Amino acid sequence: MSPTQAEKTRLAPLKTPSDLPTNAITDISAALTALLADVFALYLKTKNFHWHMSGPHFRDYHLLLDEQAEQIFSMTDDIAERARKIGGTTLRSVGQIARQQRISDNDADFVTPEDMLSELREDNAQLVSLLREVHDLCDEHNDVASASLIENWIDEAERRTWFLFETTRGQK
Numbered sequence: 001m002s003p004t005q006a007e008k009t010r011l012a013p014l015k016t017p018s019d020l021p022t023n024a025i026t027d028i029s030a031a032l033t034a035l036l037a038d039v040f041a042l043y044l045k046t047k048n049f050h051w052h053m054s055g056p057h058f059r060d061y062h063l064l065l066d067e068q069a070e071q072i073f074s075m076t077d078d079i080a081e082r083a084r085k086i087g088g089t090t091l092r093s094v095g096q097i098a099r100q101q102r103i104s105d106n107d108a109d110f111v112t113p114e115d116m117l118s119e120l121r122e123d124n125a126q127l128v129s130l131l132r133e134v135h136d137l138c139d140e141h142n143d144v145a146s147a148s149l150i151e152n153w154i155d156e157a158e159r160r161t162w163f164l165f166e167t168t169r170g171q172k
Contacts, residue, residue: 018087024141029088031134032146036079036091037100038130042123043072045106049116061113064167065120068160075153082146102130114168121164128157 018025050065083090091097103123111119131154138147 016084016087018085020086020141020143024143025087027137028086028134028141028143028146029083029090031137032079032083032088033090033096034100034102035130035134036076036083037097038103038127039072039075039079040091040097041101041103041105042120042127043069043076045103045123046072046120048106049111049120052111053113053116055113057113061117061167064163065116068120068163071156071160075156078149082149086143086146103127117164117168121161121168124157124161124164128154128161131157 020028046065046069050062050069053062053065055061080090091100103126106119131150135147135150135154138144138150
């Protein structure tokens, strides 16, 4: 029995056309996938701290973290779609996120507001560093579109880092 057209399509490999060389597609899509895992980890940590915020500055911190989480989450689709546009693949599961993320989780039962904000400041600074690494890789392969997107994400992450720094200045 021969396979139907639907079965053939379902079993066909994903093959998005791209003018980037195969090694560039492999390298950049892998870097974007790892970056996407980090962005999801940072998003969930930011929401975790948003949900578990307490103390006298509750409202301000709660709203700040909600705003930052929204900005972080808005990156996810762009990162994944960029990997697909160039002909690669990306994340397929929460398990893959856990295996690839470099930004650590925080599962503590209680974290002080100051520690939450400080940890997120450090995580956003780490994200800036990771973004710069991916940008360098994109430059190496002349992927100007990915590099351009990353430049905006660097600016956003630097802004989050700055806000978190200013919010925690002089608290310890």
